[in-house]
Amino acid sequence: MENYIRFDWAMKRMLRNKANHAVLEGLMTSLLGRKYTILKFLESESNQETEDDKFNRVDVLAESDKGELTIIEIQNNRELTYFHRMLYGVSKAITDYISLGNDYDKVRKVYSINIVYFELGQGNDYVYHGKTDFRGLHDSNDILKLSVRQNERFFGLHKSEALQQKEAGDLFPEYYVLRVNDFDKVATTPLDEWIEFLKTGSIAPEATAPGLSEARECLRVDSLSIAERNDYERHMESLRYQRSVLDTSRDEGYEEGRAEGRAEGRAEGRAAGIAEGRAAGIAEGRAAGIAEGRTEGIAMGIDKRNIEIARGMLAAKLPLSQISQITGLSEDKIKELL
Secondary structure, three states, X not given: OOOEOOHHHHHHHOOOOHHHHHHHHHHHHHHHOOOOOEEEEEOOHHHOOOHHHHXXXXXXXXXXXXXXXXXXXXXXXXXXXXXXXXXXXXXXXXXXXXXXXXXXHHXXXXXXXXXXXXXXXXXXXXXXXXXXXXXXXXXXXXXXXXXXXXXHHHHOOOOOOHHHOOXXXXXXXXXXXXXXXXXXXXXXXXXXXXXXXXXXXXXXXXXXXXXXXXXXXXXXXXXXXXXXXXXXXXXXXXXXXXXXXXXXXXXXXXXXXXXXXXXXXXXXXXXXXHHHHHHHHHHHHHHHHHHHHHHHHHHHHHHHHHHHHHXXXXXXXXXXXXXXXXXXXXXXXXXXXX
């Protein structure tokens, strides 16, 4: 099987050349479902040349022949705030490419294409599309569309082209997330063929997706010069090393987490046991006290009642023995009442 250059390295080092534009144009055409042509590449963060940047992420910023801005980013490392960075990247592209004093209609349409090699978010699909919709609050099927004048000015559409009338959301940025590691099926569409290539680095002989035939020619490892090949091999070695470091750190963190969790669990369990025991003791003591108090109260009430009965019997000159038998009081106790 042909050995192809890893796509992130190729995008940074080779695909900016006009002769190789067809590769990225093919990816965009397959993703958007329409012909996409690159006019030129603009300044982006991919100009950073540190080894860590080369490993972690690569991005390009392209302008299409329609004036659209397209950010294509490849991310290798797990990043908790990646969604926020997507938003920041789009916002920065919008503000960077409008001149101070320009009218708002000069704001560019932006596409953010994110090719990630880690589990980003939660979901079952491997391609996600994010787009702004303006829907009726009381009727979710009512989608806000542009006026005839807005269609003419922003998209060059006339009233006669009613079927092509745009929605208000079409002016806003669109986001695509390609979670390539989640692709586990037979490629049946041009986009699937591209994602299979991004995941495996191989191009099936029967693949016909736009741009892949050009990739077969310009992304062969054996087409690199000696200097380029040495650079590429250093990049791949760095990639393997960084991945090994991350995997080791993740495993060590997992084991440390288990140990800390076990220790914390024991401590919390001991503390909870003491607290529960104390609470249970207090509750039991309270219950016992109430019961004892109730018993003592009843006994005191009975005793008081018997004393009053005994006093009445003494006044009636009944014998002590009889009074004791009736009240349960001792004769000595009865004598104290005399």
